[in-house]
Amino acid sequence: MQVVKSSETHDLHFNFDNSFARSLEGFFVSCQAEPVVAPKLLQFNHALAVELGLDPVALDSEAGLAIFSGNAMPEGSEPLAQAYAGHQFGGFSPQLGDGRALLLGEVIDIRQRRRDIQLKGSGRTPFSRGGDGKAALGPVLREYLLGEGMHALGIPTTRALAAVSTGEGVYRETSLPGAILTRVAASHIRVGTFQYGAARGDVEKVRELADYAIARHYPEIADAENPYLAFFAAVADAQAALVARWMTVGFIHGVMNTDNMTISGETIDYGPCAFMDSYASGTVFSSIDHHGRYAYANQPEILSWNLARLAETLIPFVDPDKDRAIELLTEMIECIQPIYESHWLAGMRPKIGLLTEDPLDQKLIVDLLSVMEAGHADFTLVFRRLSQALRGECDSVRQLFKEPDAFDVWMQRWQKRLEQDEIVTETGVEAMNRVNPIYIPRNHKVEEALAAATDQQDMTPFTKLLTVLSHPFDEVAGNEAYAAPAPVTGIPYQTFCGT
Ligand code: AMP
Ligand code: MG
Numbered sequence: 001m002q003v004v005k006s007s008e009t010h011d012l013h014f015n016f017d018n019s020f021a022r023s024l025e026g027f028f029v030s031c032q033a034e035p036v037v038a039p040k041l042l043q044f045n046h047a048l049a050v051e052l053g054l055d056p057v058a059l060d061s062e063a064g065l066a067i068f069s070g071n072a073m074p075e076g077s078e079p080l081a082q083a084y085a086g087h088q089f090g091g092f093s094p095q096l097g098d099g100r101a102l103l104l105g106e107v108i109d110i111r112q113r114r115r116d117i118q119l120k121g122s123g124r125t126p127f128s129r130g131g132d133g134k135a136a137l138g139p140v141l142r143e144y145l146l147g148e149g150m151h152a153l154g155i156p157t158t159r160a161l162a163a164v165s166t167g168e169g170v171y172r173e174t175s176l177p178g179a180i181l182t183r184v185a186a187s188h189i190r191v192g193t194f195q196y197g198a199a200r201g202d203v204e205k206v207r208e209l210a211d212y213a214i215a216r217h218y219p220e221i222a223d224a225e226n227p228y229l230a231f232f233a234a235v236a237d238a239q240a241a242l243v244a245r246w247m248t249v250g251f252i253h254g255v256m257n258t259d260n261m262t263i264s265g266e267t268i269d270y271g272p273c274a275f276m277d278s279y280a281s282g283t284v285f286s287s288i289d290h291h292g293r294y295a296y297a298n299q300p301e302i303l304s305w306n307l308a309r310l311a312e313t314l315i316p317f318v319d320p321d322k323d324r325a326i327e328l329l330t331e332m333i334e335c336i337q338p339i340y341e342s343h344w345l346a347g348m349r350p351k352i353g354l355l356t357e358d359p360l361d362q363k364l365i366v367d368l369l370s371v372m373e374a375g376h377a378d379f380t381l382v383f384r385r386l387s388q389a390l391r392g393e394c395d396s397v398r399q400l401f402k403e404p405d406a407f408d409v410w411m412q413r414w415q416k417r418l419e420q421d422e423i424v425t426e427t428g429v430e431a432m433n434r435v436n437p438i439y440i441p442r443n444h445k446v447e448e449a450l451a452a453a454t455d456q457q458d459m460t461p462f463t464k465l466l467t468v469l470s471h472p473f474d475e476v477a478g479n480e481a482y483a484a485p486a487p488v489t490g491i492p493y494q495t496f497c498g499t
Helices: 019-023 046-051 062-068 137-152 191-199 203-217 227-249 296-318 322-351 361-374 379-390 405-421 425-435 443-456 460-469
Strands: 002-004 028-030 040-044 072-074 080-082 086-088 091-093 101-108 114-120 159-172 174-185
Touching (some): 137 159, 137 174, 203 227, 227 296, 322 361, 322 425, 379 425
Antiparallel strands (some): 040 159, 080 101, 101 114, 159 174
């Protein structure tokens, strides 16, 4: 494998400091990317490169392409595939691991944060099982768009640094163009990473992992009286906050398996995810989620279920008395839904323009959702257009409801509640528009962009959509098509895992 060094003209230096490789033997296997024949740089994230302390000019080049395609390793990289286990749709697999991903290493970014840089789709690893270790272009671009869209919405997420096409076909029922995503994450440690150690019965290894995760993600709890219990509470809070944020934008992750829930609380793995158009609490997009386990409204409950799996791995460290450890962790698990609810309320109140807290707010918001569901109203646009109703212009939001009578009744309650907060109209409108996006990754727009890239090698719709999604709260004249829901076809939208 070729190693790319800093050239005289450009600085290709990565500020690598590979703590995972150094500290967590047993949780990874060193391996290399498979070279590809004809890579092409399709998209490169200059702003993120700068944030990572990298030289964007140096990387937006042939040498950068060699790195993002896995054909060359940057100096200081120690490529490895991470081991993890996971409950997939409720069934436990003791060994999953990075079957199509390679951690190049960790860099310390310009804000002194440690960030993983990973190639996804770079070929087989010891964890590939029957898979080819490759990724298809459509899913790579989908992860790029949705991840960057999520980031612009202010929701914690892994990021996309680059997307390359490999010039090779990957076979998924038919042959598809291959691609590699360079993914950036606070870390790739998952609930499933803890389950991997625990499933092997290696208590000391799990403790090392917990100590590492505390130092990396929650250093403030290192001195807590019971650091492992505090660690559980911190992860629970981060994940509860995350799922609450998803719920406030109508996001359905689609595959909340324990191997897809990060310890850092970032959204990861944009396989079958999608945003809802018209509000229906039971919405499921994933073609393989036959029983709706990961339906929109089930996400908070799955959050608790997944965290209970993390708790099981921590029992040996929380208290020397096993029964006491279980008791302490159970108490915390029982607090997850109330914690989630408070994050959710804190996210929803400003969406309907509220500044203060009233015990009846929860019911007011839940009732709006019921009215939206009955009226088949568009989730994103209802919240966005509520701000116009604040100005007394109610038509645009009303017309989103099939039968607006119930909404009219709700609006009267809402307006009374607003009076209580003494909302100043224009300030209120501005505040609401800062939390209610006008542009989200609409499924039909995402599909249109991916189809153009895949079928016509035309990246224009992708680039345009990415630009729109990077400012989701700022209405731009001419971009009306990006705010509109999908035309009603009668065919339910379906997503697929097949990266
Ligand atoms: P996911 O559903 O994307 O979270 O992936 C679940 C597991 O399947 C992970 O261990 C992946 O590494 C593995 N996997 C998915 N696709 C492939 C592939 N094409 N080749 C090898 N492993 C894969
Ligand atoms: Mg995954």
